[in-house]
Amino acid sequence: MGVSTSVPEKGVAVVTVDSPPVNALTVRDWYDLATAVRTAGARSEVRCVVLTAAGRGFNAGVDIKEMQRTAGHEALIGANRGCFEAFAAVYECEVPVVAAVHGFCLGGGIGLVGNADAIVAAEDATFGLPELDRGALGAATHLARLVPQHLMRTLYYTSRTVTAAELHRHGSVWQVVPREQLTQAALELAREIAAKDGRLLRLAKAALNGIDPVDVRRSYRYEQGFTFEANLAGIADRHRDAFLSGSTATEEQR
Template structure:
């Protein structure tokens, strides 16, 4: 359980997340993920990183039970900072990152996938931001990298999800495959990328980030301010209590 890194092929690093039962990450888990992705990107033998997960789904966001067990705001601050670091680690990784997404990709999962360079998904994958149902805000920055602006707003306000096939139609998912073939498909794409010159692929990543019209760190940090405001005002606890009674997805 936790975050692990392996080398499935020449020039490749596979970072795998495994936090049963639904990959809702505790505060330390986000930092561990950030450290693993950054370390993989610093390895000069690595030319592409694949980010994957075990279990029922790719990612269910932050561990709400951990947040609710805190009588103060230390864990909320930790989750905010941990998510910020994990999302930034994917975006700022020195080499391209391919996300291999299966099952559900919710909340913080959107932050990871939205900052990835390429996305391969299984045909059972669903993507969404249920933040308003969970007493939080955030990751609209990253959802806006996956879908057009008005669709992002509608998905955000309704907490609805979209399928991998729908994201493929929008061009944000590279390939949709049966779940059994997901890991192989993601590694195949990563292998194709890793055949490029190592120094040049790192330059390409830096160049593409440099022309990005949105500063994802600053944009997401702005959103997080409203999450903290909701917590201070008691709104977050009220909504989370309702969510807890209804049950997790």
Template sequence: MGVSCSSPENGISVVTVDYPPVNALPVRGWFALADAVRAAGRDPGTRCVILAAEGRGFNAGVDIKEIRTAGQEALIGANRGCAQAFAAVYECETPVVAAVQGFCLGGGIGLVGNADAVVAGEDAVFGLPELDRGALGAATHLARLVPQHLMRALYYTGRTASAAELHAHGSVWRVVPRAQLPGAALELARQIAAKDGRLLRMAKAAINGIDPVDVRRSYRFEQGFTFEANLSGLAGRVRDTFGRREEEGA
């Protein structure tokens, strides 16, 4: 359990997240993920990083139970950890390919929205259930995956978009049967890693440099409203309602 790294082929590093049962990451998990992605990108032998996950889904966001139990310190830690992990993916010195299966929710959108390319299983769904969980954020990253009005509708309703829908919008490179997902991600990473490593790093820096949105500043702006909702007590009331619904549905 946790975050692990492997190198299946020369020039390719795989960072894998495994936090059963649903990959809802605790505070330490977000920082561990950020450290792993940064380390992979700094390795001069790495020319492409694959971000993957074990289990039923790619990522279910932050560990709400940890926040409900530990309170403000856990909230602050989760917000900082998410910001660090998202930035690590975006600023990774080499291209990052996200391999997404099952659910990709909340913080998962932050990771995938900051990746350079996305390969998804046919069962993958993407969404931000933040309003149901007393939080705000990652609209910055959802807006990198779908058009503006769809992003707003998905955000306000908490509904999800399928891998096929994102493929139609051009933000998912390939949609494959789930069993074929690791191979499809590796195939794309292999094509990227075949390029000159130094030139790839220059290309990544150049593309980030012409990005119209400062994703760090944009996401931190959103997080300010999460703090406001928490300080007012509103977020806690929403989280409590969410927790009761979970228990009743269990």
């Protein structure tokens, strides 16, 4: 369990997250994931990294239980910094990253796939940001890389999810396949990418990042500031506690 790396074939490294029961990651998990992706991409023989997960879904975001059982703001700061590092590791990985997504991809999962170079998804995959329901803000930067601006805002405000098929229609998901074919499909795409010249791939990754219209690191960091504001105002704790208890927090009218 945790984060592991394998090299199933020449030129392709697979980073797998396995944090039962739902891949809601602790602070340490986020940092371990960042290290694994950066390390895999730095290996000279690796030309493509596949990011995948075991279990019921790809990613359920941060471990809210860890945050609520930790006194003070240490876990909140750790989770925010850990997410920042993991998202950046995917974006800055020296070689292309293919995200293989199944089941739920929520919260921090959007940060990972939004920063990936390509996404292959199972038919059962759903994507969304339930941040407002969890007393947080963030990863709109990455959702905006998956869907058009107005759809992003509607999804963000409502905490609704979209399916892999819908994202495929928007062009952000490369391929949608039956669940049992997900690993094979992701490896096939990674294999095609890895067949290219490794030095050129690294140059291409740097070049494409350099022409991005949005600085994803700065944009996400800006969003995180509002998460801290929600915590200082006491809003975040109320929503996180309600989520863990299965109830719904009542929003104060202003």
